[in-house]
Amino acid sequence: xxxxxxxxxxxxxxxxxxxxxxxxxxxxxxxxxxxxxxxxxxxxxxxxxxxxxxxxxxxxxxxxxxxxxxxxxxxxxxxxxxxxxxxxxxxxxxxxxxxxxxxxxxxxxxxxxxxxxxxxxxxxxxxxxxxxxxxxxxxxxxxxxxxxxxxxxxxxxxxxxxxxxxxxxxxxxxxxxxxxxxxxxxxxxxxxxxxxxxxxxxxxxxxxxxxxxxxxxxxxxxxxxxxxxxxxxxxxxxxxxxxxxxxxxxxxxxxxxxxxxxxxxxxxxxxxxxxxxxxxxxxxxxxxxxxxxxxxxxxxxxxxxxxxxxxxxxxxxxxxxxxxxxxxxxxxx
Numbered sequence: 001x002x003x004x005x006x007x008x009x010x011x012x013x014x015x016x017x018x019x020x021x022x023x024x025x026x027x028x029x030x031x032x033x034x035x036x037x038x039x040x041x042x043x044x045x046x047x048x049x050x051x052x053x054x055x056x057x058x059x060x061x062x063x064x065x066x067x068x069x070x071x072x073x074x075x076x077x078x079x080x081x082x083x084x085x086x087x088x089x090x091x092x093x094x095x096x097x098x099x100x101x102x103x104x105x106x107x108x109x110x111x112x113x114x115x116x117x118x119x120x121x122x123x124x125x126x127x128x129x130x131x132x133x134x135x136x137x138x139x140x141x142x143x144x145x146x147x148x149x150x151x152x153x154x155x156x157x158x159x160x161x162x163x164x165x166x167x168x169x170x171x172x173x174x175x176x177x178x179x180x181x182x183x184x185x186x187x188x189x190x191x192x193x194x195x196x197x198x199x200x201x202x203x204x205x206x207x208x209x210x211x212x213x214x215x216x217x218x219x220x221x222x223x224x225x226x227x228x229x230x231x232x233x234x235x236x237x238x239x240x241x242x243x244x245x246x247x248x249x250x251x252x253x254x255x256x257x258x259x260x261x262x263x264x265x266x267x268x269x270x271x272x273x274x275x276x277x278x279x280x281x282x283x284x285x286x287x288x289x290x291x292x293x294x295x296x297x298x299x300x301x302x303x304x305x306x307x308x309x310x311x312x313x314x315x316x317x318x319x320x321x322x323x324x325x326x327x328x329x330x331x332x333x
Contacts, residue, residue, distance in 0.1 A: 025300030026333060027278045032267060034316065034330035036279060036300055041065070041086040041327050046074035049325020054103025054157075054248075054307045055317045058112055058129060062089060063317055066096070066103040066116065066307075067325050079116075079131060084311075086329075092131035102157035102205075102248070103307065108164075117155045119172050124155050126184075137168065140178045142186035151176075157248055159206040161232055162215055169203035169219065177203055177219070177234070190234030195224055198236035205248030207256075211270055220246035220258070227258075227272070242266065242274040244282060252310035259305035262286060265318055265330075278302075278330065290322045297326070 025036045041063070043049065050068030057063055061084040069076050077091035078100035093100065099120025106113055113134065116125045126134040139153050140146050146153065156171030164182030177200070179187040191200040201223025209218040209229070216237060217230040222245050229237035245261035254270040264280040281301035289296055290304045297303055306321040316330040 027300060027330070028267075028276045032276050032278075033333040034278065035333055037329040037331055038297070038299075039294070039326060040317070040329040041080075041082045042088055043080065044075070044088050044091070047077060047080070047091065048073035049327075050098075050100075051321050051323065052306065052319035052325040052327060053101045053321065054116075055309045055319045055327070056103055056105040056114075056250075057309060057311045057317070058105060059107070061312065063311070064103060064105070064114065065319060065327055066093075066100045067319070068100050069097045070323075070325070079114075102155065102169075104158055104160065106160050115158055115160070115166070117157055117168075119154045119156060122153045122155065122173070124158060124166075124168055135184050137166075137180060137184050140170075140176075140186065140189065143176075143178060143189040145176055145189045145192065146174070156203070157205045157220075159208050159217065161208055161217075162210070165232070167206055167217060169206040171202045171204040171222070175200045175203055175223075177206065177217075177230075179234070188234060190230070191219075197239075198230075200224070200228065205246060205258075207249035207251070209251075209256075211251075211254055218249065218256075220248055222246055222261070240268075240272045242268060242272070247306050248308065250309040250316075252314060257308045257310060257316050259308040259318060261304050261306060261321065263302050263304065265302060265305050265308055265316070279305075290320075294324050294326070297322075302328070 048070035050070045052067045054066035063082045065080045076094040078096040079093035080091045081089040099118035101119045102117030104115040114127045124137040151174040154172035155168045158168045166180045168178045170176045175193040177191045203219045204222040205220030209216045219228045221228045227240035247259040256268050258266045260266045263282045263286040265278040267275040279302040304321040307319040314332045318328045320326045
């Protein structure tokens with residue numbers, strides 16, 4: 001027998017499971033409940049995921065997954081495209097093998113473009129949706145922060161301002177953020193390694209927060225286990241807590257989804273208050289689990305979320321930093 005309090009606490013999950021018509025785990029609560037569909041999308045024969053790092057949706061509902069490619073894979077394409085039902089559409093991008101990381105989609109006029117970060121080659125590449133290269137940003141030699149010391153540079157993610165300026169987070173390099181014009185012309189460098197205000201330790205993810213009166217740059221300051229806001233000219237604004245190892249961002253209707261590398265996906269509201277920690281297994285030894293076979297992953301739990309993106313319907317696609325790769329669809333219940 002269960003108490004009324006226990007029944008009420010369990011009721012949302014029970015109802016959600018019934019509505020979904022599925023035995024898949026249900027995570028979240030209230031209006032933020034999701035059916036957790038793991039291993040979403042069918043890869044073509046001969047292609048095996050490496051670490052799945054980036055994910056986004058285009059205006060046609062196609063889902064793009066950026067991964068490093070498994071060493072045993074016969075094919076080497078790092079960009080895999082699925083339709084909304086998980087059917088394979090196409091793949092490309094063998095040149096990003098081993099370095100495929102950040103992935104950003106941006107509409108410019110009537111066309112959409114992808115921006116890809118390659119941590120291995122230390123470049124950012126703008127492409128069409130078919131993978132045709134538009135331009136490449138390499139080592140920021142124009143910056144005195146880099147040119148005088150020849151610092152390591154390994155870009156992880158980027159964001160694009162309303163005026164088209166590009167902000168690149170040097171997450172695996174020297175923890176700076178480098179700003180360019182829409183044409184790739186260097187503007188400035190700010191940040192750098194440290195814990196104090198305005199400093200960063202692995203600016204792994206980066207996005208434009210357009211929810212307030214003025215656009216602000218929101219950075220997943222992963223090594224410092226915090227979020228940090230900057231003005232668009234690189235001045236520190238404030239810190240935000242609530243995450244453990246934040247990786248990146250996606251926004252829909254004022255809510256940000258943040259893949260939290262330490263085994264959970266976090267939702268925050270307009271005031272940056274935590275709404276939910278989805279699939280939370282942060283107390284586990286997830287760093288050991290991430291190198292294991294797929295059958296070691298717990299139902300209803302994340303291992304190492306690295307990228308996440310809302311789709312047009314409010315579902316969330318999550319990709320994880322696991323050796324065998326994993327794409328999960330959180331279908332809004």
